Amino acid sequence: MDKFDTAIIHCLRQDARQSVSSIAEQVNLSRSAVAERIKKLEQTGVIRGYQVLLSESQKEGVSAYFEIQHKCPRCADVVHVFHAIPEVITCRGISGDMDLLVYVHAPSMRRLHEIREYIDTHTDIIKIKTHVVMSEWINNLGE
Amino acid sequence: MDKFDTAIIHCLRQDARQSVSSIAEQVNLSRSAVAERIKKLEQTGVIRGYQVLLSESQKEGVSAYFEIQHKCPRCADVVHVFHAIPEVITCRGISGDMDLLVYVHAPSMRRLHEIREYIDTHTDIIKIKTHVVMSEWINNLGE
DNA sequence: GCAAACACCGGCAAAATGACGGAAAAAATG
DNA sequence: CATTTTTTCCGTCATTTTGCCGGTGTTTGC
Numbered sequence: 138m139d140k141f142d143t144a145i146i147h148c149l150r151q152d153a154r155q156s157v158s159s160i161a162e163q164v165n166l167s168r169s170a171v172a173e174r175i176k177k178l179e180q181t182g183v184i185r186g187y188q189v190l191l192s193e194s195q196k197e198g199v200s201a202y203f204e205i206q207h208k209c210p211r212c213a214d215v216v217h218v219f220h221a222i223p224e225v226i227t228c229r230g231i232s233g234d235m236d237l238l239v240y241v242h243a244p245s246m247r248r249l250h251e252i253r254e255y256i257d258t259h260t261d262i263i264k265i266k267t268h269v270v271m272s273e274w275i276n277n278l279g280e
Numbered sequence: 281m282d283k284f285d286t287a288i289i290h291c292l293r294q295d296a297r298q299s300v301s302s303i304a305e306q307v308n309l310s311r312s313a314v315a316e317r318i319k320k321l322e323q324t325g326v327i328r329g330y331q332v333l334l335s336e337s338q339k340e341g342v343s344a345y346f347e348i349q350h351k352c353p354r355c356a357d358v359v360h361v362f363h364a365i366p367e368v369i370t371c372r373g374i375s376g377d378m379d380l381l382v383y384v385h386a387p388s389m390r391r392l393h394e395i396r397e398y399i400d401t402h403t404d405i406i407k408i409k410t411h412v413v414m415s416e417w418i419n420n421l422g423e
Numbered sequence: 424g425c426a427a428a429c430a431c432c433g434g435c436a437a438a439a440t441g442a443c444g445g446a447a448a449a450a451a452t453g
Numbered sequence: 454c455a456t457t458t459t460t461t462c463c464g465t466c467a468t469t470t471t472g473c474c475g476g477t478g479t480t481t482g483c
Contacts, residue, residue, distance in 0.1 A: 143366070146332065150363050153296050153330035156440095158470055167432050172471080174430090185333040187296035189289065192328050202374060202381060216417040230415035231345060238345060238411065239418075268381065272373035274359045275382075277334050299471095301439060310463050315440075317461095 138183070141166060145174055146184070153187045190273065198244045200270035203256065205237040206263045212236060215261050222252055235266070281326070284309060288317055289327070296330045334366075341387040343413035346399065348380040349406045355379060358404050365395055378409065 144164040148155065157175065161168040178184045209215045212230045219228045219239055227240040243249040253267055287307040291298065300318065304311040321327040352358045355373050362368045362382055370383040386392040396410055 146366065149332035153332045156470060170431050182335050185335050188331045188333055189292035189296045190328040190331050192325050212415060212417065219418055225418055226420045228418035229413045230417065231411035231413055233411045268374035268376045270372045270374055272355060274355065275362055275368055275371035276331065277369045299439060313462050
């Protein structure tokens with residue numbers, strides 16, 4: 138992973154479908170050298186694949202972030218709530234006003250609302266802020 | 281968005297870097313027809329772009345969320361800033377006060393701070409809120 | 424010093440692409 | 454219903470890109 142690999146990955150992050158030749162021009166290497174490097178990056182697992190980025194409206198379902206504030210002495214005491222929701226993808230404790238940031242992907246807005254209400258029933262939870270995801274610009278995880 | 285478009289997108293989701301010819305074979309259309317359809321899907325915004333999927337380079341480090349507010353008429357105009365940062369893992373447009381929620385994983389707090397300052401240099405960006413991840417409770421993705 | 428391994432380059436044939444005109448199908452018009 | 458218009462598709466040609474190869478220079482280890 139030297140500066141050339143970094144540059145190549147930078148190019149692919151701009152547009153993963155551009156030609157190897159075009160990348161070679163941008164990074165000032167021969168086409169075959171770039172092709173070799175990309176193949177190696179794929180084989181060693183640095184590059185896990187290539188994704189098409191769709192507008193959020195085309196995806197089935199709705200994603201959202203919940204910011205959660207609770208009154209439990211420890212986060213651990215409230216996390217079981219989110220374990221019980223299969224749509225929860227990530228749940229992390231964060232610095233700032235709120236305590237937790239929970240990312241969910243629900244099949245429908247109706248279900249999303251249901252999840253929100255379910256969370257709300259828990260007395261330990263003081264405050265919820267919902268942020269519906271309206272567009273996805275970068276996703277290096279493949280969700 | 282008929283069944284052909286769906287099939288094409290399905291192919292691209294498998295591997296966004298495969299050739300148009302290969303997709304044409306899989307969906308039983310001529311190469312030029314598929315190329316036209318893809319171009320149209322790009323122009324109408326159904327396909328927003330193509331991304332390379334990277335493996336988490338190192339488990340060590342610091343993660344954080346940046347809430348971003350900007351003054352660009354369209355989010356797309358400001359997203360290139362985050363494409364330029366290899367540590368960015370997700371970047372999504374959200375409802376609420378802020379416009380974007382960016383998740384990053386940096387090798388060190390020093391580097392995280394560097395990223396924050398880099399983002400701050402961009403005049404289009406009005407406001408940044410940083411939330412350092414202090415604990416991870418649920419992660420259904422294997423980042 | 425001398426192989427071996429590595430990364431790079433350039434060249435060639437094969438494959439993929441972009442651009443075009445024209446046929447067929449679908450939609451809109453009278 | 455007939456006809457125009459639009460859309461979608463196909464095949465072809467010139468160009469670009471790709472995969473594959475041998476050859477060269479540089480680093481690595483014995």
